[in-house]
Amino acid sequence: MPHDHSHPHNKPxxxxxxxxxxxxxxxxxxxxxxxEAIDLIVETYETKIGPRNGARVVAKAWTDPAYKARLLSxxxxxxxxxxxxxxxxxxxVVVENTEAVHNIVVCTLCSCYPWPTLGLPPVWYKAxxxxxxxxKDPRGVLEEFGVSLPDETEIRxxxxxxxxxxLVLPKRPDGTDDxxxxxxxxxxxxDAMIGTDVLAAH
Amino acid sequence: xxxxxxxxxxxxxxxxxxxxDEPCFKDDWERRMFGLFVSCFAGGHYNVDxxxxxxxxxxxxxxxxxxxxxxxxxSLETLLTEKGVVTRExxxxxxxxxxxxxx
Numbered sequence: 548m549p550h551d552h553s554h555p556h557n558k559p560x561x562x563x564x565x566x567x568x569x570x571x572x573x574x575x576x577x578x579x580x581x582x583e584a585i586d587l588i589v590e591t592y593e594t595k596i597g598p599r600n601g602a603r604v605v606a607k608a609w610t611d612p613a614y615k616a617r618l619l620s621x622x623x624x625x626x627x628x629x630x631x632x633x634x635x636x637x638x639x640v641v642v643e644n645t646e647a648v649h650n651i652v653v654c655t656l657c658s659c660y661p662w663p664t665l666g667l668p669p670v671w672y673k674a675x676x677x678x679x680x681x682x683k684d685p686r687g688v689l690e691e692f693g694v695s696l697p698d699e700t701e702i703r704x705x706x707x708x709x710x711x712x713x714l715v716l717p718k719r720p721d722g723t724d725d726x727x728x729x730x731x732x733x734x735x736x737x738d739a740m741i742g743t744d745v746l747a748a749h
Numbered sequence: 750x751x752x753x754x755x756x757x758x759x760x761x762x763x764x765x766x767x768x769x770d771e772p773c774f775k776d777d778w779e780r781r782m783f784g785l786f787v788s789c790f791a792g793g794h795y796n797v798d799x800x801x802x803x804x805x806x807x808x809x810x811x812x813x814x815x816x817x818x819x820x821x822x823x824s825l826e827t828l829l830t831e832k833g834v835v836t837r838e839x840x841x842x843x844x845x846x847x848x849x850x851x852x
Contacts, residue, residue, distance in 0.1 A: 560851050563819055567778045569844035570825065571785055573835050579792060585784030592783065593773045634787070655757030657801050658817060667783075671767045673817045679759040691765045706757070709797040743767070 597666035598737035600631045601714060604664060605740065606732035608641075609719045619643060622714065626664060636663035636712060642705060643716040644742075649700050650715045651688075651742030653681045654707040661712035665737060672741065682706070692743045715742040722749035753809035779818045786821050795828045803827040 560568070574580045604626055608615040618625040622639040626632065639661060642650040654660065655678045660668040671677050681688045685702045689695065696702070705713040717739040723731060726749075738744035756762070774780045789795070795803075803824035804812075812820065829835045 564778045565844045568847050569840050580788040588784045588787045589780045671765050676762040676765045679756040679762045682757045
């Protein structure tokens with residue numbers, strides 16, 4: 548078995564590191580996986596798939612009313628028009644923020660998240676405090692993200708699951724009338740598409 | 750089934766502490782774990798519901814004190830041994846071997 552000496556030898560491997568290496572090694576030996584394919588998968592998610600994809604969907608919806616209508620009626624198809632589809636994005640629903648309604652996405656049971664449009668979820672999305680609190684005290688959660696909404700805004704929480712993933716269409720900020728679609732895509736944040744951010748006026 | 754993973758509405762779990770910028774993976778083992786999950790999923794060894802169910806079968810205390818990708822590791826070990834793809838003995842023996850080489 549090849550021994551990879553790329554790691555510094557000042558600290559022994561942890562139990563978890565050893566278990567992952569053992570699993571990869573046994574599966575490779577049985578030819579059930581290919582370590583080079585794993586390198587490629589990891590590189591793809593680290594460099595190619597991320598919230599910039601979702602930002603392009605949002606910017607197009609802000610500038611193209613016909614696209615927005617398609618996005619809100621069949622999000623999976625409209626998102627795949629831009630080439631974003633695949634694992635963990637098989638069934639998408641887009642919910643629109645308006646003056647009256649603010650949407651927030653969570654997965655209380657696990658960490659379901661729309662990978663093709665947002666990439667892999669941030670640590671806080673997967674951790675217990677957010678999953679527990681957002682369904683009970685969404686305004687308290689928004690406060691932790693530095694966001695406050697008018698009292699009369701209705702807040703809707705969407706609980707994702709293994710089959711169905713949500714993406715928030717944020718409200719287009721004031722003062723952006725002159726911006727191009729590409730410029731608009733630059734100002735859309737990941738958290739705005741989860742619903743824990745509100746985009747500031749320009 | 751209602752268990753520790755069913756966190757919606759639970760009080761007292763502390764602040765969310767969202768990080769401004771964080772890497773996609775914080776350790777190399779998380780990268781490998783992610784790739785293993787996708788590869789084995791693509792290989793048809795389980796579906797997403799089975800994968801989640803195996804996480805939900807974790808010991809509740811262990812579930813709360815371990816990180817996200819450690820949940821994935823536990824789930825993959827459970828499913829692949831239950832389905833006879835690998836055996837516990839193979840994994841334990843290989844782990845010992847790698848630890849010895851690392852020493």
